[in-house]
Amino acid sequence: MGGRAGGLHQGCEAVPVTRQPTSFVPNEVEGRGTDAGENAPRLRSERAEIPGLAGTAKAGGSLADFIWFRTGGPAEWLVRPASVEDLSQFLRNLDPSVPVLPVGVGSNLIVRDGGVPGVVVRLPKTLAHVHIEPGNRVRAGAGAMGITVASKARDAHIAGLEFLRGIPGTAGGAVRMNAGAYGREVSDILVEATLVLRDGTIETWPAERFGYTYRHSEVPEGAVVVEALFEGVPGDRAEIGAEMDRIAAEREASQPLRSRTGGSTFKNPPGTKAWKEIDAAGCRGLTIGDAQVSEKHCNFLLNLGRAKAADIEALGEEVRRRVREHSGIELEWEIQRVGNGVIPAKAGIPGQEVAAGLPETPASAGVTKVENERAG
Numbered sequence: 617m618g619g620r621a622g623g624l625h626q627g628c629e630a631v632p633v634t635r636q637p638t639s640f641v642p643n644e645v646e647g648r649g650t651d652a653g654e655n656a657p658r659l660r661s662e663r664a665e666i667p668g669l670a671g672t673a674k675a676g677g678s679l680a681d682f683i684w685f686r687t688g689g690p691a692e693w694l695v696r697p698a699s700v701e702d703l704s705q706f707l708r709n710l711d712p713s714v715p716v717l718p719v720g721v722g723s724n725l726i727v728r729d730g731g732v733p734g735v736v737v738r739l740p741k742t743l744a745h746v747h748i749e750p751g752n753r754v755r756a757g758a759g760a761m762g763i764t765v766a767s768k769a770r771d772a773h774i775a776g777l778e779f780l781r782g783i784p785g786t787a788g789g790a791v792r793m794n795a796g797a798y799g800r801e802v803s804d805i806l807v808e809a810t811l812v813l814r815d816g817t818i819e820t821w822p823a824e825r826f827g828y829t830y831r832h833s834e835v836p837e838g839a840v841v842v843e844a845l846f847e848g849v850p851g852d853r854a855e856i857g858a859e860m861d862r863i864a865a866e867r868e869a870s871q872p873l874r875s876r877t878g879g880s881t882f883k884n885p886p887g888t889k890a891w892k893e894i895d896a897a898g899c900r901g902l903t904i905g906d907a908q909v910s911e912k913h914c915n916f917l918l919n920l921g922r923a924k925a926a927d928i929e930a931l932g933e934e935v936r937r938r939v940r941e942h943s944g945i946e947l948e949w950e951i952q953r954v955g956n957g958v959i960p961a962k963a964g965i966p967g968q969e970v971a972a973g974l975p976e977t978p979a980s981a982g983v984t985k986v987e988n989e990r991a992g
């Protein structure tokens with residue numbers, strides 16, 4: 617990084633670790649085994665002492681260990697700062713050419729098999745606090761889970777945040793994604809959020825500055841949301857609790873919550889639902905390798921156990937192709953796809969190299985349909 621083979625740099629000082637240069641050659645990734653560990657490029661996973669960083673930094677830190685799909689390559693460096701100030705100082709001193717990617721719990725993430733170049737920032741548990749403030753406000757560390765935020769709001773008789781109960785990600789991920797459900801989204805409840813920008817500057821932005829639209833925000837590249845202030849309205853604790861229970865039960869009935877998945881794969885196109893179009897195009901249950909379009913909710917993709925990220929992404933692209941052919945609708949990915957990888961060659965179609973930041977990864981063929989009946 618910043619010279620790539622030399623390791624992580626703080627200013628001009630190289631981190632005192634020895635490891636393989638991080639080449640992320642896609643062909644090295646292809647053809648390895650099929651579980652998450654084997655998919656990963658053979659980086660030696662080492663903790664490194666970064667001068668001035670109180671938290672931890674790990675070369676080749678696994679992301680597949682904790683993201684929902686449980687597959688994909690490692691982070692070149694996985695950094696867990698100890699505090700907001702620690703993160704700020706780390707980013708201030710980091711070579712500006714090194715890419716930085718914040719992650720929450722990876723509930724809306726495909727990490728490609730070649731891994732993520734640069735630094736992946738995962739927030740520590742100390743940034744998972746949730747406090748109630750006057751004016752029906754809830755202040756949450758960006759590492760706090762949506763269900764915790766909703767529950768604390770309920771206990772303080774604050775209504776309007778119930779929808780966060782059904783979104784299994786962090787507050788930071790929700791601010792970035794403008795997460796929403798049941799007719800509400802983060803832009804409806806956010807007052808302000810604090811970010812550490814890529815250059816280490818700490819800023820608090822009012823909600824309007826995030827330029828929110830459907831599942832979109834203008835959080836700048838490399839910036840890490842570290843805290844959010846939400847506002848609800850006075851409510852009755854029992855009623856709020858009942859609504860949260862209803863949401864939980866509805867989710868349980870309609871979504872593959874206990875599977876390795878990435879949430880809604882595609883944004884709902886204007887005037888229709890993504891799942892309806894996917895179903896109408898005959899994609900329910902479609903598989904590539906161990907990647908499958910969920911039978912229960914066909915806007916969810918599943919890793920049935922040994923899927924590579926490339927299988928999951930190729931399946932998503934195949935779904936897009938079939939929907940386009942069937943209805944002319946162009947589905948737009950909601951899942952964030954990060955890192956480097958290869959969409960494998962299938963049935964004579966050449967493989968596609970994909971790199972971090974490239975939006976399109978066309979691939980098709982080599983697709984099989986699972987024969988079992990629909991579950992929902």
Ligand SMILES: Cc1cc2nc3c(=O)[nH]c(=O)nc-3n(C[C@H](O)[C@H](O)[C@H](O)COP(=O)(O)OP(=O)(O)OC[C@H]3O[C@@H](n4cnc5c(N)ncnc54)[C@H](O)[C@@H]3O)c2cc1C
Nearest residue numbers: 720721722723724785786788789790792795796797841879
């Ligand atoms: C079963 C299931 C149901 C779901 N239901 C819904 C739903 O109803 N509505 C909905 O909107 N989503 C839903 N999702 C998707 C997902 O939960 C949300 O998008 C969630 O907000 C992602 O949070 P995360 O912490 O997991 O983020 P990640 O998946 O880790 O990251 C998602 C994006 O946010 C960025 N990011 C994460 N943390 C930060 C941070 N601190 N600062 C800056 N950027 C950050 C990442 O770089 C990435 O671009 C569902 C997912 C699953 C698995």
